[in-house]
Amino acid sequence: MAIVFLVGIGSKAWYAGHSTHSYTLWSFAVLVGLNMLYFAATTNRAAQKGGLLVVVGLLFTYLIASGGESNTGPLWFYVFPPLLFYLTNLKAGTAMLLFCFLLAVIVFQFPELPFVTAEYSMDFKIRFFATLIFESIFCFVLEAGRLRARGRLIELAQNHEYAARTDELTGLSNRRDMLNRLAGEFSRYQRSGHHFSIALIDLDLFKTINDRFGHDAGDDVLRRFSDLIKNVIRQTDIAARWGGEEFLVLLPDTSLLQALTLAERLRAEVADTRFESGKSHIPVTISAGVCSIANANTLDDLLKQADINLYSAKEAGRNQIAPRVRSREQKGAWSAT
Numbered sequence: 601m602a603i604v605f606l607v608g609i610g611s612k613a614w615y616a617g618h619s620t621h622s623y624t625l626w627s628f629a630v631l632v633g634l635n636m637l638y639f640a641a642t643t644n645r646a647a648q649k650g651g652l653l654v655v656v657g658l659l660f661t662y663l664i665a666s667g668g669e670s671n672t673g674p675l676w677f678y679v680f681p682p683l684l685f686y687l688t689n690l691k692a693g694t695a696m697l698l699f700c701f702l703l704a705v706i707v708f709q710f711p712e713l714p715f716v717t718a719e720y721s722m723d724f725k726i727r728f729f730a731t732l733i734f735e736s737i738f739c740f741v742l743e744a745g746r747l748r749a750r751g752r753l754i755e756l757a758q759n760h761e762y763a764a765r766t767d768e769l770t771g772l773s774n775r776r777d778m779l780n781r782l783a784g785e786f787s788r789y790q791r792s793g794h795h796f797s798i799a800l801i802d803l804d805l806f807k808t809i810n811d812r813f814g815h816d817a818g819d820d821v822l823r824r825f826s827d828l829i830k831n832v833i834r835q836t837d838i839a840a841r842w843g844g845e846e847f848l849v850l851l852p853d854t855s856l857l858q859a860l861t862l863a864e865r866l867r868a869e870v871a872d873t874r875f876e877s878g879k880s881h882i883p884v885t886i887s888a889g890v891c892s893i894a895n896a897n898t899l900d901d902l903l904k905q906a907d908i909n910l911y912s913a914k915e916a917g918r919n920q921i922a923p924r925v926r927s928r929e930q931k932g933a934w935s936a937t
């Protein structure tokens with residue numbers, strides 16, 4: 601758009617017989633064009649903005665010093681404040697505006713300088729600065745308001761995005777987020793063959809806990825158990841509240857045996873932790889069904905198999921992990937039976 605303007609006004613000056621003025625405006629159009637070509641070749645946005653600002657600064661200095669056609673050149677100065685804030689930020693824009701004011705002061709104060717050919721009346725100079733200062737302050741306030749609103753919108757969007765994928769009570773991922781992550785991990789497995797496992801965990805006899813100690817105490821157990829999971833899993837693992845008192849842990853790059861080891865560590869940790877409601881001790885244990893993608897064809901299969909394993913852990917008396925495991929000589933390592 602700037603090029604069209606410069607070429608158009610330059611052509612008008614040409615027909616009006618101001619050939620020097622038109623050549624200068626066309627030269628600026630070429631500089632703007634070169635700046636765009638540079639950006640197309642390098643995609644360096646910062647250099648492109650910097651170049652454009654230099655070109656625009658030079659152009660406005662020329663317009664003020666030469667007066668343009670019929671001494672109307674300084675009118676173009678009013679484009680500068682919004683353009684500067686648009687191209688830079690509040691701080692840099694303000695600094696550059698002050699620099700432009702300085703240039704205008706120099707041109708107005710020293711008409712004998714060799715490049716200054718225009719003459720302006722004192723009334724014009726006073727009104728020019730007054731209106732420009734008013735416009736600059738107005739642009740600054742608008743831009744500051746725009747930035748504040750933008751920051752607030754980004755914060756709101758982030759909060760909504762967080763709420764949409766997080767379980768409110770425990771702070772873990774919710775079921776929807778876990779389904780997305782499972783789909784992502786399954787695609788990674790199909791692409792690169794990286795195995796992963798899941799552990800479906802259920803708090804044993806949770807209804808009894810609620811009935812004996814109250815719903816708030818039950819909520820507290822869910823929160824404390826979630827904290828335990830966060831401490832036991834690796835940073836790359838993801839834990840989610842799958843629903844009610846059921847949790848699902850996704851373990852990337854983990855074999856079935858490694859997943860069983862982790863589930864067993866978590867089971868032991870819960871059994872060893874003292875949960876309390878007031879002064880009463882709440883007996884809390886977990887059961888878990890573990891499954892590896894190596895033993896399933898699809899995600900549905902994987903989840904079904906983990907559920908079946910959880911069911912057999914419950915059937916076998918709770919406070920245990922399935923598939924059943926037996927310990928090897930190495931402490932902490934497990935093998936499926």
Ligand SMILES: Nc1nc2c(ncn2[C@@H]2O[C@H](COP(=O)(O)OP(=O)(O)OP(=O)(O)O)[C@@H](O)[C@H]2O)c(=O)[nH]1
Pocket residue numbers: 769802803804805806807808810814815816817818819822843844845914918
């Ligand atoms: N406090 C609390 N309780 C919940 C929440 N979500 C689900 N529950 C309760 O969890 C209990 C689950 O009970 P059941 O599905 O019968 O299972 P269980 O008592 O854990 O028995 P098993 O799973 O067989 O060991 C129900 O009483 C639900 O009301 C929650 O957010 N807070």
